Amino acid sequence: MIHFENVGLRYGLGPEILRDITFDIPASSFQFLTGPSGAGKTTLLKLLFLSLKPTRGLIRMFDRDIASIPREDLPMLRRRIGIVFQDFQLLDHLTTYENVSLPLRVRGKEEHTYRSDVIELLKWVGLGQRINVLPPVLSGGEKQRAAIARALMDRPEILLADEPTGNVDPPMARRLLGLFRELNRQGTAVLIATHDFALMDQVDARRMILSEGRLEIFS
Amino acid sequence: MSVAEKTPAPPERKRLNDGATRPHGPIVPSANVQGSALLAVIAIMSFLACLTLGGVSMVRATAASWQSQISREITIQIKPDDNFDMEKALNDARNLASSFVGVTGATIMDKQATSRLLEPWLGASLDIDELPVPRLVIVTIDESAPPDFAALRDALSKKIPQASLDDHRTWVNRLVSMARTTVAIGTGVLVLVFSAMVLTVIFATRGALSGNRHIVEVLHFVGAEASFVANEFQKHFLIISLKGSGAGSALAALFFMLASWWQSRSLATPASDQATALFGTFSVGWLGYVGIALTMILIAGLTTLTARLTVMRTIYEIDQIRSDPARSDGLNT
Numbered sequence: 408m409i410h411f412e413n414v415g416l417r418y419g420l421g422p423e424i425l426r427d428i429t430f431d432i433p434a435s436s437f438q439f440l441t442g443p444s445g446a447g448k449t450t451l452l453k454l455l456f457l458s459l460k461p462t463r464g465l466i467r468m469f470d471r472d473i474a475s476i477p478r479e480d481l482p483m484l485r486r487r488i489g490i491v492f493q494d495f496q497l498l499d500h501l502t503t504y505e506n507v508s509l510p511l512r513v514r515g516k517e518e519h520t521y522r523s524d525v526i527e528l529l530k531w532v533g534l535g536q537r538i539n540v541l542p543p544v545l546s547g548g549e550k551q552r553a554a555i556a557r558a559l560m561d562r563p564e565i566l567l568a569d570e571p572t573g574n575v576d577p578p579m580a581r582r583l584l585g586l587f588r589e590l591n592r593q594g595t596a597v598l599i600a601t602h603d604f605a606l607m608d609q610v611d612a613r614r615m616i617l618s619e620g621r622l623e624i625f626s
Numbered sequence: 627m628s629v630a631e632k633t634p635a636p637p638e639r640k641r642l643n644d645g646a647t648r649p650h651g652p653i654v655p656s657a658n659v660q661g662s663a664l665l666a667v668i669a670i671m672s673f674l675a676c677l678t679l680g681g682v683s684m685v686r687a688t689a690a691s692w693q694s695q696i697s698r699e700i701t702i703q704i705k706p707d708d709n710f711d712m713e714k715a716l717n718d719a720r721n722l723a724s725s726f727v728g729v730t731g732a733t734i735m736d737k738q739a740t741s742r743l744l745e746p747w748l749g750a751s752l753d754i755d756e757l758p759v760p761r762l763v764i765v766t767i768d769e770s771a772p773p774d775f776a777a778l779r780d781a782l783s784k785k786i787p788q789a790s791l792d793d794h795r796t797w798v799n800r801l802v803s804m805a806r807t808t809v810a811i812g813t814g815v816l817v818l819v820f821s822a823m824v825l826t827v828i829f830a831t832r833g834a835l836s837g838n839r840h841i842v843e844v845l846h847f848v849g850a851e852a853s854f855v856a857n858e859f860q861k862h863f864l865i866i867s868l869k870g871s872g873a874g875s876a877l878a879a880l881f882f883m884l885a886s887w888w889q890s891r892s893l894a895t896p897a898s899d900q901a902t903a904l905f906g907t908f909s910v911g912w913l914g915y916v917g918i919a920l921t922m923i924l925i926a927g928l929t930t931l932t933a934r935l936t937v938m939r940t941i942y943e944i945d946q947i948r949s950d951p952a953r954s955d956g957l958n959t
C-alpha cells in the first residue's frame with residue numbers, strides 16, 4: 408500500500424534527517440516506529456501524511472507516485488489516512504464532540520448520519536462525560552484520546568499515530584492499544600510512533616527503528 | 627462507525643446514551659474574525675463611495691438641465707431711452723421674433739415679473755415706471771431646429787436700435803465645459819475612492835483572517851478541500867461586508883433623501899436657493915439609488931472574494947511548505 412525507496416530528507420540546508428529509507432507498509436499491517444528523540448519519527452510521519460515532500464527518493468502511496476500527484480488531489484488522499492498529531496491539533500473553539508466529528512463534517516455529511524457513531528466512539532475512548540467540553544478544559548490525556556477518536560472517525564485505510572500514549576497512564580495506554588488492534592483487525596493498517604517499550608512489548612508487531620537517519624526493521 | 631460497534635459497551639452507555647450536544651458550532655467562530663474594525667472600514671468606504679457617486683451624477687444631471695433650459699430660451703433685451711415707447715418696442719420685438727422659423731413662442735416679461743426679478747437688488751417697493759430699467763422678451767426656440775440667430779439679430783437692430791439679442795451661447799458653452807470638467811474630476815475622485823476602498827477591504831480582510839491560520843491548517847489536514855475551507859470563512863465575510871456596506875450605503879441614501887427633503891421644504895429661501903444654484907437639486911433620482919445599491923453589492927462581493935482568495939492562498943502556502951521543508955513554519959507535529 409505504501410512504498411518508500413531510498414528516501415532522503417533534509418530541512419533547508421541542514422543535515423539529512425532521513426537517509427536512504429526503504430520500507431513497505433502492507434495493507435492491514437501493524438507496526439511500531441521507534442527511535443531516540445530527534446531521530447526523525449515525526450518527520451517520517453509527515454512524509455507519510457503528504458505534508459512534506461522528500462528531498463530525494465521515491466514514495467508510492469495507494470499505488471501512486473506522490474511526486475506526480477497534483478495539489479487538488481491531496482485532500483482526497485489525506486482522507487484515506489488518519490493521523491494523530493503529537494500536539495493533537497484540536498480546535499479550541501469546538502467541543503470534543505465537534506472536534507471528533509470534524510472529518511465527517513468536512514466531507515459534507517449530515518450530522519444526523521454520524522451523531523450516534525461519534526458519541527459511541529467518544530464513550531469508548533473514555534470521553535463520554537466530556538462530550539460538550541472545549542479542548543482547553545481537557546487534560547493532556549483527554550486531548551490525546553479526542554485526537555485519536557478524530558483520526559479514527561472516518562475509518563482510514565491507514566492510521567498514523569505520533570506518540571499516542573504519551574500522555575496517558577498505563578491502563579489507558581493498554582486500552583488505546585486495544586483500540587488500535589481492533590481497528591487493525593478490521594483491516595486498517597496502523598503505524599504507531601512511540602518511545603514506550605512497555606507498550607511495544609504488549610504486541611508482537613514489526614518494529615521500525617530509526618537512528619541516525621537510518622531505518623532498521625525487526626519483525 | 628463499526629469500530630465502536632464491535633467493542634464492548636462501556637457501563638455508562640445506557641445512562642448517558644446520546645448525551646445532548648449543542649447544535650454544531652460554526653467551524654469558524656465569528657469571534658475569530660475580528661469583524662468590528664472591518665465592518666467600520668467597509669461602512670465608511672461604502673458611504674464615501676456612494677456619496678461621490680451621488681455627487682457626480684447630481685452635477686451631471688444639473689449641468690444637463692441647465693444646458694437644456696438655457697439653450698431652449700433666448701432673450702431680447704430692450705434698453706430704455708428718452709422719448710421711447712417701451713411697450714410698442716416690446717410688442718414689435720415679440721412680433722418680429724415670432725415671425726422667425728424655429729421660434730416656438732415669445733412673451734414679454736411684464737412689469738411685475740421684472741420688478742420681482744430686480745427685487746433682490748432694489749427692494750420690494752419698487753416702482754418700475756420711475757426707473758429706466760431694461761425690459762425683456764423671452765423667446766422660446768425649438769432646440770432641434772433653432773432660428774437663424776444672426777438674421778434675427780440683424781432684423782432686430784434695424785427695427786429697434788435699443789434691442790439686443792442674447793442667445794446665451796457663451797453661457798451654454800461655458801456651462802458645457804464646466805460640467806464636463808466637473809464630471810471628469812468627479813469621475814477621477816470616484817475612481818480614487820473605489821481603488822482606496824478595494825485596497826482597504828483587501829487589507830482589512832487579510833488582517834481579519836491572519837489569526838485563523840491554525841483553523842485553516844486543521845481543516846486542511848482532516849481532509850477538507852480548499853473550497854470547503856474557503857466557504858466556511860467566506861460566510862462570515864459576506865455577513866460582515868453586507869452589514870458594513872449596507873450601513874454605509876443606507877447612510878448615504880438617507881443623506882441624499884434628507885438633503886432633497888430639506889431643499890423642497892425650504893424651497894425659495896435664500897439658503898436653499900444658494901444650495902440649488904451651487905449643487906443643483908439634491909434628488910439623485912431612482913438611478914442614483916440603484917447606483918448606491920450596486921456599490922453595496924460590489925463591496926460585499928469584493929470582500930467575500932478577497933476572503934476566499936486569501937484562504938485559498940493560505941492553503942496553497944501550506945502545500946508549498948510540503949515541497950520546501952526549509953520553510954516549515956507550518957505544523958510542528
Ligand SMILES: Nc1ncnc2c1ncn2[C@@H]1O[C@H](COP(=O)(O)OP(=O)(O)OP(=O)(O)O)[C@@H](O)[C@H]1O
Pocket residue numbers: 418421424442443444445446447448449450451493951952954955959
Ligand atoms: N521544521 C523543521 N525545520 C528544521 N528542522 C527540523 C524541523 N522539524 C524537525 N527538525 C529536526 O529534525 C530532526 C527530527 O525531528 P523529529 O521531530 O522528526 O524527531 P522525532 O523523532 O519525532 O523526535 P521526538 O521523539 O522528540 O518527537 C530534529 O533534529 C529536529 O530538530
Ligand SMILES: [Mg+2]
Pocket residue numbers: 448449450493569959
Ligand atoms: Mg516527534
